[in-house]
Amino acid sequence: MPGELQRRAAEFRQELLRLERGAASDMVRAYGASWQRVEQRVTALWQEVTALREAGEMVAPDRLVLLDRYLRLQDEITAELRRFGQYADQSVAATQLQAVNMAQQHAPRLISAVASDAEIAGLEQFIDFAHAPRGAVEALVGFARGNTPLGRLLDGLPGQVNGSVRDTLIAGLALGQNPRDTADQVRRAFGTGLARALTISRTETLRAYREATRLEYQANDDILEGWEWSAACDRRTCVTCWALHGRVYKLSRQMPAHPNCRCSMIPMLKKAYRGNYEPTPGAVLFQRADPAVRRAVLGPAAFAEYERGRVRIEDFVTWRRSREWGVTVQRASLGTALNRAGNNTAGGG
Numbered sequence: 001m002p003g004e005l006q007r008r009a010a011e012f013r014q015e016l017l018r019l020e021r022g023a024a025s026d027m028v029r030a031y032g033a034s035w036q037r038v039e040q041r042v043t044a045l046w047q048e049v050t051a052l053r054e055a056g057e058m059v060a061p062d063r064l065v066l067l068d069r070y071l072r073l074q075d076e077i078t079a080e081l082r083r084f085g086q087y088a089d090q091s092v093a094a095t096q097l098q099a100v101n102m103a104q105q106h107a108p109r110l111i112s113a114v115a116s117d118a119e120i121a122g123l124e125q126f127i128d129f130a131h132a133p134r135g136a137v138e139a140l141v142g143f144a145r146g147n148t149p150l151g152r153l154l155d156g157l158p159g160q161v162n163g164s165v166r167d168t169l170i171a172g173l174a175l176g177q178n179p180r181d182t183a184d185q186v187r188r189a190f191g192t193g194l195a196r197a198l199t200i201s202r203t204e205t206l207r208a209y210r211e212a213t214r215l216e217y218q219a220n221d222d223i224l225e226g227w228e229w230s231a232a233c234d235r236r237t238c239v240t241c242w243a244l245h246g247r248v249y250k251l252s253r254q255m256p257a258h259p260n261c262r263c264s265m266i267p268m269l270k271k272a273y274r275g276n277y278e279p280t281p282g283a284v285l286f287q288r289a290d291p292a293v294r295r296a297v298l299g300p301a302a303f304a305e306y307e308r309g310r311v312r313i314e315d316f317v318t319w320r321r322s323r324e325w326g327v328t329v330q331r332a333s334l335g336t337a338l339n340r341a342g343n344n345t346a347g348g349g
Contacts (some may be wrong), residue, residue, distance in 0.1 A: 005113040005266060012106045013264055016099065020205050023095040031194040034080040035187060041073045042186050045169075060231050070169070074162055081158040081193055088197045092204055093112055099209035107216035109269045111224070114274070116300050132215035146239060157193045164189035203259045210255045213265050218251045220267075226250050227265040228279050233289075235296040237262070240329050242297060243313040245282030256319065257326040286313050302334050315340040 052059050168189045172182030217224050231237050231245040242264050248268050249255075255265055268274070286294060295303040298313075305311045315337035320328050332340070 004116045005110065005252055008113045009264055009266055010104075010108060010232075011343045012102075012110070013232070013262065015106075016102060016206070016209055016264075017262065019095065019098055020202050021100065023091055023201055023205065027088060027091055027197060027201060028194065030091075031084055031191075031197070034084050035190055035196065037076055038073075038080055038190060039183065039187070041076045042169075045070055046182065074166075077162055077190070077215060078158040084193070084197070085155060086156055088201065092201050095201065095205045096208035099205050100212040103209045103212035104216060107213050107267070111217075111220065111269075114267050114269050130219040132212070132219045160196070161190055161193040164192055188208075199259055203261075206257065206261065210257065210265055214251065214254065217265070217267050221251055223270060223273055224267050225270045226253075227255075228268050229231060229255070229263060229283060230266045231263045233282065233285055235293045237297065238331060239288055239297050239302075239313050239316045240331050242282045242286050243317050244281035244329065245285065247281075248279065254326065256329050258329050261329075264281050283313055302337070305334065305338065311337050311341045 049059050090340070165186055168185045169182065172185060178204050214227060217227055226248045229241075229244045229247045229249070233242060233245055237245075238258070238261075241260065241261065255263070259261055268279075269277075286297075291307075294306065294330040298306055302311065302316075306313070311334075316332050318332040318336070320330050322328070
């Protein structure tokens with residue numbers, strides 16, 4: 001990737017991730033406050049169970065679910081998670097709005113950077129950068145709300161967490177665990193909701209940013225022919241994003257990124273404007289990368305097969321189609337990648 005564009009793309013990526021991390025910190029604090037209230041109920045429940053044991057009464061798992069305090073605990077967890085879900089809903093929408101506004105600022109600057117690297121002097125001076133219709137951009141905000149896939153995920157948190165907490169409590173009771181140990185395990189079970197909410201928040205913030213970026217590019221289709229997949233190309237970049245780095249897609253194509261993906265879309269000028277520039281495929285950059293980086297990205301087994309020439313990084317790219325979420329990319333298993341590589345070799349012979 002050329003110099004000025006590389007610098008700006010990295011700068012904008014970090015700015016976006018700072019926005020997402022700030023939202024995540026707020027969500028962690030809100031979830032922590034919810035947990036502290038639930039923890040009081042867990043302690044009260046365990047004190048009741050302990051008192052029954054000390055009185056010589058049998059406290060079997062089926063007896064636990066009949067305890068009034070256990071039922072109240074479930075109600076408290078549901079109430080806390082619904083409260084958190086409402087907070088997360090508003091938080092994601094607010095962060096999406098900031099991400100969309102950020103994309104509208106970044107897109108013209110990225111187009112200018114491409115022009116600079118292509119040595120098209122003053123392109124931004126004789127081209128009036130267009131913006132996407134406001135209505136289309138605003139539609140990206142608040143995707144978490146109402147009867148949407150994201151809204152249903154947030155609404156489903158109480159049931160998922162309640163089930164995990166129930167199983168943890170029953171297991172702790174059956175094993176006669178120390179109350180502190182059980183409370184710690186319950187905290188981790190309760191935390192599954194936070195982990196899921198954070199993934200949702202990051203994924204949807206980045207989705208809104210990328211889609212707003214694409215709409216900005218689409219509004220400038222007089223000078224742009226598409227967008228290029230741009231990955232960080234470091235040891236934290238997954239193999240699928242390494243493989244997709246440098247690929248060019250039409251402006252009508254949404255970015256099929258996986259959850260938590262850090263990749264960005266950079267503008268591809270039409271041939272008449274970009275001169276001799278063509279993107280370097282991620283597979284080429286991966287081949288040039290330090291072996292330690294390649295091993296970290298692939299893992300020991302896949303790295304060994306790659307070094308033997310039995311598999312390419314492109315063989316790990318799998319497309320997943322969902323009615324609710326559309327097309328996303330994910331990593332194929334090593335076995336699937338090897339089968340693909342074998343078929344490609346056989347077809348080529």
